[in-house]
Amino acid sequence: MTEPSGAMAAAHALVGGALPLPGQILQPEVLCPAVGMAVDLVAGDEQLLRVLEAAVVQLHQVVEELRLVGSGTRGVAESVHGLTAMDWRSPAGEAFAERRQRLRVRAADLAEVAEESAALARMSIGELQQQIARLRETLTAAKAAVATAATLGVC
Amino acid sequence: MAGPGVGPVPAGVGRPGLLEGLEARGRYASPGEPPSFSVRGGPGSIHANLDELERGSLLLTGATDEAAALSLRAAGWGSLISVAAAHTVTGRVLPGRTAELSAGLMAVSAEASVLAVAVRTAARTYREAETAARRRMEELLGPVAFVGALGLGLSGQPLPLPLTELALQATPEVLAGVLGLMAPGLGRGFLIASEVAGRAARDEGATGALSGPEQLYPLVTALGRATGLVQIGPVRLKGALPPADQWDQTWAPEGEGSISNVMSHLDLARGAAPGSIQITRFTPDGPGTSGTVWLVSLPGTQTGDYRDASGWSTNPWDVGGNAEAMALDSQHVSAAVGAALRAAGAGQDDALVLTGYSQGGLHAARIAADERIAETYDVQGLFTIGSPTGEIRVPATVEAGHLEHDEDFPAALDGRANPQAANRATITVSGYDESLYPEGKDLMSGHSFDNYGFHAALLDQDPDVARQAPAIEHIAALTAGGGVTRSVQFERIRPGNPRHPFGAGSSSSFATHPDGRRAGTGVRPGVLHGVGARAP
Numbered sequence: 001m002t003e004p005s006g007a008m009a010a011a012h013a014l015v016g017g018a019l020p021l022p023g024q025i026l027q028p029e030v031l032c033p034a035v036g037m038a039v040d041l042v043a044g045d046e047q048l049l050r051v052l053e054a055a056v057v058q059l060h061q062v063v064e065e066l067r068l069v070g071s072g073t074r075g076v077a078e079s080v081h082g083l084t085a086m087d088w089r090s091p092a093g094e095a096f097a098e099r100r101q102r103l104r105v106r107a108a109d110l111a112e113v114a115e116e117s118a119a120l121a122r123m124s125i126g127e128l129q130q131q132i133a134r135l136r137e138t139l140t141a142a143k144a145a146v147a148t149a150a151t152l153g154v155c
Numbered sequence: 156m157a158g159p160g161v162g163p164v165p166a167g168v169g170r171p172g173l174l175e176g177l178e179a180r181g182r183y184a185s186p187g188e189p190p191s192f193s194v195r196g197g198p199g200s201i202h203a204n205l206d207e208l209e210r211g212s213l214l215l216t217g218a219t220d221e222a223a224a225l226s227l228r229a230a231g232w233g234s235l236i237s238v239a240a241a242h243t244v245t246g247r248v249l250p251g252r253t254a255e256l257s258a259g260l261m262a263v264s265a266e267a268s269v270l271a272v273a274v275r276t277a278a279r280t281y282r283e284a285e286t287a288a289r290r291r292m293e294e295l296l297g298p299v300a301f302v303g304a305l306g307l308g309l310s311g312q313p314l315p316l317p318l319t320e321l322a323l324q325a326t327p328e329v330l331a332g333v334l335g336l337m338a339p340g341l342g343r344g345f346l347i348a349s350e351v352a353g354r355a356a357r358d359e360g361a362t363g364a365l366s367g368p369e370q371l372y373p374l375v376t377a378l379g380r381a382t383g384l385v386q387i388g389p390v391r392l393k394g395a396l397p398p399a400d401q402w403d404q405t406w407a408p409e410g411e412g413s414i415s416n417v418m419s420h421l422d423l424a425r426g427a428a429p430g431s432i433q434i435t436r437f438t439p440d441g442p443g444t445s446g447t448v449w450l451v452s453l454p455g456t457q458t459g460d461y462r463d464a465s466g467w468s469t470n471p472w473d474v475g476g477n478a479e480a481m482a483l484d485s486q487h488v489s490a491a492v493g494a495a496l497r498a499a500g501a502g503q504d505d506a507l508v509l510t511g512y513s514q515g516g517l518h519a520a521r522i523a524a525d526e527r528i529a530e531t532y533d534v535q536g537l538f539t540i541g542s543p544t545g546e547i548r549v550p551a552t553v554e555a556g557h558l559e560h561d562e563d564f565p566a567a568l569d570g571r572a573n574p575q576a577a578n579r580a581t582i583t584v585s586g587y588d589e590s591l592y593p594e595g596k597d598l599m600s601g602h603s604f605d606n607y608g609f610h611a612a613l614l615d616q617d618p619d620v621a622r623q624a625p626a627i628e629h630i631a632a633l634t635a636g637g638g639v640t641r642s643v644q645f646e647r648i649r650p651g652n653p654r655h656p657f658g659a660g661s662s663s664s665f666a667t668h669p670d671g672r673r674a675g676t677g678v679r680p681g682v683l684h685g686v687g688a689r690a691p
Contacts, residue, residue: 055238062235062249069225069256076218076225076263086211087204092277096270103266107222110259114229117252120245121236127243 035149038142045139052132056125063121070114077107190586190613194623196575201281203577208278215271219264226260229253289571297325297367308564311597316559316583319567320545324367349374356482358548368481368546368570376482383466385478388650390471390491392643398500399436399639406435406640412615413631414558417538418608420452420640421512425604427642429457430470432492432515434499437638448506448633449499449532451492451522453515455541455604471647477514481543481568485521487647492522493531495643501532508536508630512604513565516542516557523553536630541602543569549579556626557581558610562601580624584610 081104088096196202232253239246300321307314327349335342349370356373357365379385408416424433437448454472461470468475471488479485496507507528511519516539522528523537524547537555541563549555557573559566561583573581588609592600600606614620621628 051238052242055242058235059239059246062232062253065228065232066253069229069260072221072225073260073263076222076267079214079218079221080267083211083214086207088208088277092273096273096277099266099270103263103270106259106266107218107263110256110263113252113256113259117249117256120248120252121239124236124239124243124246124249127245128239131242 031149035146038146042139042142042146045135045142049132049135049139052128052135056128056132059121059125059128063118063125066114066118066121070111070118073107073111073114077104077111080104080107190584190588190610192582192584192610192614192617192620194620195572195581195583196577197580197623198577198625199623200575200577200580202575205278205281206577208274208281212271212275212278215267215274219267219271222260222264222267226257226264229257229260293321293324297321298329301325301329308598313562313596313598313600314564314567316561316563316567316601319564320570320572323371323568323570326367327370328367346370352377358484358546360548366546366570368543368568372478372481376478379475379478386468386473386475386647387479387483388467388487388647390487390645390647392491392495392498393430393646394644396495396498396641396643398498399434399641400500402436402639402641404640405637407637408634411612413621413627413634414538414611415608415615416634417452417510417630418512418540418604418611420450421454421510421515421540421604422608423640423642424452424454424515425512427454428644429459429461430472430646431642431644432495433640434495434643435634435638435640436499436501437634437636446504446506447502448508448535448638449496449501450508450510450634450638451496451519453488453492453509453511453518455511455513455515465649467647467649469646469648471645472514475647477517480514480517480521484525485518486525488518488645489522489525489528491645492518493528495645496532499641499643503531504533506633507532507534508538508633509534510536510538510540510630511542512540512607513542513602516540516544517547520544520547520549520555523549523555536626536633538626538630540607541566541604543567545569545571545573548574549576551576551578553578554626554629555579556624556630558607558614559583560601560606560610561585564598565602578626580626582614582620582624584614586610 080100083100084097086093230253233250236246236249236253240250300318304314304318304322307318327346331342331346333342334345350365352373353365353370356376357369361369376385376387380387406420409419411419420433420435424431427433432454433450433452435450435452437450456474456477457470457472458474459470461468461473463469470476471479471491476488479487501507509519509523511517519537519539520542523534528534529550534550534553537549537553538558539556540558541560542557543566544557546569555578557580559573559581562585573579575581584607587596587600588606591603591605591609621631
């Protein structure tokens with residue numbers, strides 16, 4: 001999804017020497033379209049970068065929320081577990097004990113789901129941060145290429 | 156006090172049934188049968204379990220709300236994770252997980268809600284069944300019990316406590332019937348008057364039909380005051396009370412046991428000048444205790460002529476004291492005890508233990524339930540002996556114990572068994588120290604202080620008692636160390652105008668708090684305060 005796009009590829013080629021530098025062999029018919037593509041797409045990728053950065057912030061918020069919900073759900077499970085001290089000796093009491101136990105297990109399971117989800121969200125944050133790093137790198141390169149072309153006045 | 160060297164008493168232990176308070180109120184010792192006891196209420200009782208059910212219901216309701224709130228919270232993350240879901244592999248799993256979490260929590264909330272309702276309904280059903288059974292029994296057996304109690308009473312024999320209580324419940328109806336026979340409309344008028352007086356004097360928060368004593372005593376009190384037979388007025392310290400730091404009489408437990416120690420303080424109060432209470436200041440050294448503890452011991456009714464030259468009875472523990480406790484919530488006595496504690500140097504939030512015998516126990520229970528006292532002191536313990544405290548609601552924060560003989564006539568004057576709760580237990584003893592009754596027994600034999608002392612010595616030897624009635628252990632821990640003690644004499648004065656403890660010019664110690672702010676009255680002036688007005 002965030003592999004270098006056309007503009008990025010051109011920028012990489014410029015910087016890496018795959019394309020001849022304008023100062024060495026000035027071939028405007030080759031260089032200018034690539035620089036033009038880079039200029040066009042830098043704006044779009046910067047927007048994507050901002051979206052991904054915002055997603056990271058939001059995911060941090062989700063992780064915190066999941067932590068709170070996990071802790072709250074654990075609290076619900078413990079509250080329900082606290083009912084085991086209730087001394088209710090009758091068929092109704094036995095039925096209650098059975099349902100109370102199921103409820104406690106369900107709440108504990110959900111607490112685990114919340115905790116696992118928080119871990120997933122943290123992994124997702126990691127993935128996003130890697131993508132952001134790559135995107136920043138290529139954007140920097142593209143900007144440098146465009147700046148070089150502009151400085152040489154080739155296009 | 157009697158302290159016979161006999162072994163532990165046979166205990167009426169075991170799990171009480173739902174209607175235990177009605178079916179098996181104590182044990183009846185036939186002549187020669189050894190003394191015994193049974194315990195109702197306390198942490199092992201069915202009523203404690205009903206309290207547990209109600210607490211469980213509250214807890215489940217809390218879990219219901221919490222799970223629902225968490226579910227809503229989890230449902231609101233869709234927009235936050237949409238980008239991550241579109242751009243990362245792990246993020247794609249998140250929407251499903253949070254949806255599962257949200258739906259699961261909603262299901263947990265619904266299940267907890269169902270359980271909360273079920274538990275609450277079960278507790279209410281148990282209580283309603285008990286109330287219905289008690290009412291049915293009162294309706295069916297009340298008149299019969301009245302006749303039986305009247306017969307036994309007239310013949311001077313001790314009355315079984317449940318019989319007296321049933322008879323009292325039926326008394327208003329029986330009296331109305333008798334009055335109706337004497338004059339048409341008289342019985343109906345009596346019932347209306349007793350209902351009005353009873354409603355006016357009823358404890359806050361009490362609901363449902365008035366019990367027999369609730370109908371009878373306020374009306375009797377009003378009539379007594381109107382005729383001058385019952386005198387009620389503000390109670391104040393008689394003379395100055397120095398702070399406890401200056402008291403020279405010390406008190407130390409003599410290894411007798413908690414109940415016997417309580418009784419030894421009550422004995423000091425009984426032996427002091429008329430109208431006195433005993434106040435003891437402890438600095439406990441037991442585990443888990445800290446700070447100063449004040450033990451207030453109130454004696455029983457003191458008979459005699461305590462009238463001053465103007466005919467005003469100055470002893471607050473005379474018969475009128477019972478009327479104040481039964482119908483007026485001991486508001487004057489409570490104010491006087493508050494004043495005495497303050498004069499003695501009791502500080503904010505000091506621990507307070509209240510004990511009383513007979514009328515003193517009634518006052519002690521009223522004081523323990525008095526919000527004005529609770530605002531200043533940490534009321535931790537209550538122990539009454541031979542007192543009719545069934546109508547009095549004791550706060551759940553107070554560890555309360557009641558000792559009653561199963562043939563104690565005054566203890567039955569509440570017309571009902573003491574409420575049972577985890578923090579409130581009643582020990583009903585049966586049997587007599589025969590050496591105390593060389594001339595035989597009569598109606599008041601079961602109320603004998605010395606016979607209670609006999610039982611106290613036996614109960615103190617039995618670890619089961621403290622286990623079933625934790626108030627005993629709690630009071631023992633609070634009063635474990637030594638202390639200084641003093642008799643504090645009160646006097647009743649003529650009521651001023653307005654005649655309640657907060658009125659201008661009254662002797663009340665509750666007129667203001669120590670910090671100077673005005674105390675909440677907590678007093679219902681009611682119809683009774685307007686009866687029998689006299690010039691100050």
